[in-house]
Amino acid sequence: MRKENEGAQGGSVARAILESKKFAVRALTRDVTKPKAQALRDLGIEVIKGDLDDEASVEAALKGTYGAFLVTNFWEHFSKEKEVCQGKLVADAAKRLGVKHVVFSGLENVKRLSGGKLEVPHFDAKGEVEEYFWSIGVPMTSVRVAAYFENFLTTWKPVKASDGDYYTLAIPMGDVPMDGISVADVGAVVCSIFNSPEEFVGKAVGLSAEALTIQQYADVLSKVLGKDIRDAKMTPEAYEKLGIPVGKEIANMCRFYQTRPDRDVKLTHRLNPKVKSFSQFISENKGAFKGV
Template sequence: MSKKILTIFGATGNQGGSTLSAVLNNPTLAAKYKIRAITRDPSKPSAQSLASRGAELAQADLNDIESVKKAIAGSHGVFAVTNYWETMDKNAELQQGKNIVDACKSEAVKHLVWSSLPHAEKLSNGELSKIEHFDSKAGVQEYAEQVKGDDLIVSYFMPAYFMSNLPTQIKASGEDGVATLSLPWNAASTWLPMIDIRNDTGLFTVGLFEAGERANGFAVQGTSQWLHPQELVDTLSAVSGKPVKFVEQPLTVEAAAQSGNKIAEELAQNMLLIRDYSYFGKGAENKQDESDKFLVDGAKKSSFKQFAEKTQWQF
């Protein structure tokens, strides 16, 4: 029996690379799926490394739907992720996502897994209206649900807060010489969903492909572990053998807007989304089991402790 082609956009990046590895590192899945890796430059060492692992290399321009159609032709499944920060234009990202959806329909792809995010403006009833890199991806999700029809399965992977953000956020020394994480969260009550993005993305995305029709329309909370900020720094203190503290940084929507810096305001509102809406929506911390049902069979997610143990911390 011939293998099913899984086409992976962003194959040299975090999410695409994890999806690729989840297949190629699992003999059962590697026997079932052939990987087509979409890269910008197949001649680069990172792309050639994928080829050496058995992936087929291809190129695509997300702004050119004909290019996308050519890249995914013959695919059973497509994993797609876009990068808002390249253009910082939510309409541009929305159009790229629509091109992927329309190309999948045109090329009779069976299953699209779209890297999405919650619609922050709608979750917050308009209060958090500046988190464009969330809302543009959510807009693609809404579009896909409108147009997918009966022949295309579409599932959604919504990655949580990256554990890999933390090494640059924890300052080497505060005023008292103690390493400090300072964000607008409550140390004991804010629920923070975190993901080891490189390790755990593929456990969810490939699990969605495996689930097939059962995953149609489902949006996975891509979370490795939910924890409070105090638990985070306590874990890091235990792993590093050095004291690490959390300091709550007062912040309001109005204060975030005063910076006049678009990126700063967007990221500040992102932190408020975590504090006030549990990132995925109020009460999302109680619903993680619904998403974990879609993990690849036998998969075990990373804990923050495991991530911390394999990470070099500069404090």
Template sequence: MASPKVVVVFGATGRQGGSVARALVKDGQFTVRAITRHGDSEKAKELEKEGCDVVVADLDDKPSVVEAMRGAYGVFLVTNYWEDMDEEREFIEGKNAVDAAIECGIEHLVYSGLEDAKELCGYSVPCFDGKGRVEEYIRSCGLPYTIVRLSFYMGNVFNYFVPKKQEDGSFHLEIPMEGHPLYMVCVREVGPIIVCIFGDPGEYAGRTLGLSSEQLTVDEMAQQMTECLGVEVNNGNVPLSEFCKLNIPGIDVYCAMFKYFQSDLYKRDIELTRKLNPEWSTFREWLARNKEALLAAMNQ
């Protein structure tokens, strides 16, 4: 009996890569080679216990990436703009991985990309555009590929978008969408979709898939939070122009991103997403699972 094919998973200690690595192990069709820069980290040790082969490599170091891919069938690649907020570095890291995949004869590359917003709408969205450049490079190389594009993470309401407590005890959800609906995903559930893609390359190779479990306005999000959390949450109705005045790291990038989120050019395919993973959580289901932790974050 032939040994299971090897899939190399980059970003394996992060949310996306970790979800993919665990889903592939659970599925059992593939052996998972989990890539990290820090093989002695607790997250890396957890992956090892769960059945992954943990390998140390760095996307800034192409020779280490080539060694990590040798003998593998497929690669799941995710690049991280937010690590140092450098679009050019993100592109170079992605290019290093693609070049290594070609050198190693990888039969299927799945890249977690995003569209080149500058090309589409004429203004730069750095956290998108570097990934968009990697996408174009992948398409130009003749390497068998599938590109997946995620949308706004539900978990973002734990950080910059945690509802803010008001003097009357209610909360304001301040996401600057100005009435436009927002595509959303639970990023920790992307793994089963990637399993489907690797399991059926004939169906998904050469395609770019925009993923979202649902699309809600901030009013709808606030209403569901009120119902699920048992506290009053209202839309803070923050205009994008006011949001852009906040003194937080990366605010210019966030402003460009939400401008793009509001445009008609930003599209995701909810029907296809549900086909690939019928169990991907709605916002209401995600809230129910994370109720206590979210309430704690809101009341800090």
């Protein structure tokens, strides 16, 4: 569940690579007039207009590059088919142009892994794209990013309980720890991966700052915000019945997370020694909880 932060992932990567001073950076965006695009330009990043549905603009963006970081955004159109098409278009262009290293923000193909029992379209699409990149022989590393800490500032914000002076977190994980990371910390990891192609080409790397149970996330929030915040102890089944537009998808994502997919905390810390803990992240973003 990463919808508010897809653009943030690309921005984080662009900044980290620029700071490393090993590569010049070119950023592809559909709207070059956006403040975020302007901010990248102010840093000295070449920002060009382009679209993942448009082959010519993808080719122009990739021409003459050593490597590329790709993130596709399911939440923009809610179409698994469209996301797969975009990923394959980039893969084909990278193959034609001989790009040396693509880092793709991927995820597992849950439908295939669960034998069709679980469908999580925003994971499954990325899983199909991962498989396609490797099948056509593009040198690619997939980074499978854990749940964003940023979601706790928006979608997963604590909600006031109806029966008392406390708040709840409704994330249907039971007592199974859920891996998390701040999207801002992804950039430095990707930069390290570009610097070590021999170690990472052809691999999938699961990124996580730490894994906490929902009660532990609630405890951190309680401590930092000075409120009583608790795990709502919600089941995936109950979550599906809340009537949230993507309720079933998020419930299935949590069912998949309960199988503890591979997210490597130790490796993530090696690739970005400054990666923030949830506690640090919430302390730095206290302002987002003003209404709580």
